[in-house]
Amino acid sequence: MNKLLIEQVRQILSEEDKLAALCNLTALLYSETPNINWVGFYFHKKGKLILGPFQGKVACTQIDIGKGVCGTSFQNKLLLNVSDVHEFPGHIACDSASNSELVIPLTVNNVAVGVLDIDSPLFNRFELEEEETFLEVAKFVSEKLAA
Numbered sequence: 001m002n003k004l005l006i007e008q009v010r011q012i013l014s015e016e017d018k019l020a021a022l023c024n025l026t027a028l029l030y031s032e033t034p035n036i037n038w039v040g041f042y043f044h045k046k047g048k049l050i051l052g053p054f055q056g057k058v059a060c061t062q063i064d065i066g067k068g069v070c071g072t073s074f075q076n077k078l079l080l081n082v083s084d085v086h087e088f089p090g091h092i093a094c095d096s097a098s099n100s101e102l103v104i105p106l107t108v109n110n111v112a113v114g115v116l117d118i119d120s121p122l123f124n125r126f127e128l129e130e131e132e133t134f135l136e137v138a139k140f141v142s143e144k145l146a147a
């Protein structure tokens with residue numbers, strides 16, 4: 001786990017305003033994570049996942065629950081580490097440069113409220129250690145959302 005990054009994440013999330021904190025968090029993750037082309041949030045609103053704070057190219061604003069990597073991760077409350085997105089049924093290609101993707105559900109009181117989504121132009125980009133780092137980030141974000 002990247003302890004320095006986690007410490008920076010905690011500092012950024014100490015900002016009281018949740019939206020401002022998450023905006024800065026995406027900027028931190030984007031600048032500190034090598035070989036990614038998109039990082040951001042989708043949040044559950046009225047039966048859909050709606051785009052939240054992010055860094056990267058313009059992305060789709062609404063995702064149906066159960067669709068694509070994000071919708072599937074959200075529906076099943078399951079981390080998805082997809083080494084080749086082109087092999088994932090129903091993958092939604094927001095940026096054609098993306099080849100692998102890590103999606104982590106955000107839960108509050110065991111209810112899914114959104115996802116953290118990270119895309120990479122490399123295949124098989126996200127190794128176990130990094131998966132653990134982003135899991136920790138998602139845990140802190142979930143705590144912030146619950147507060």
Ligand code: SME
Pocket residue numbers: 038059060063067068069070071090091092093094095098101117119
């Ligand atoms: N690829 C995602 C869509 C979101 S973008 O990558 C920003 C998916 O299949 O759910």
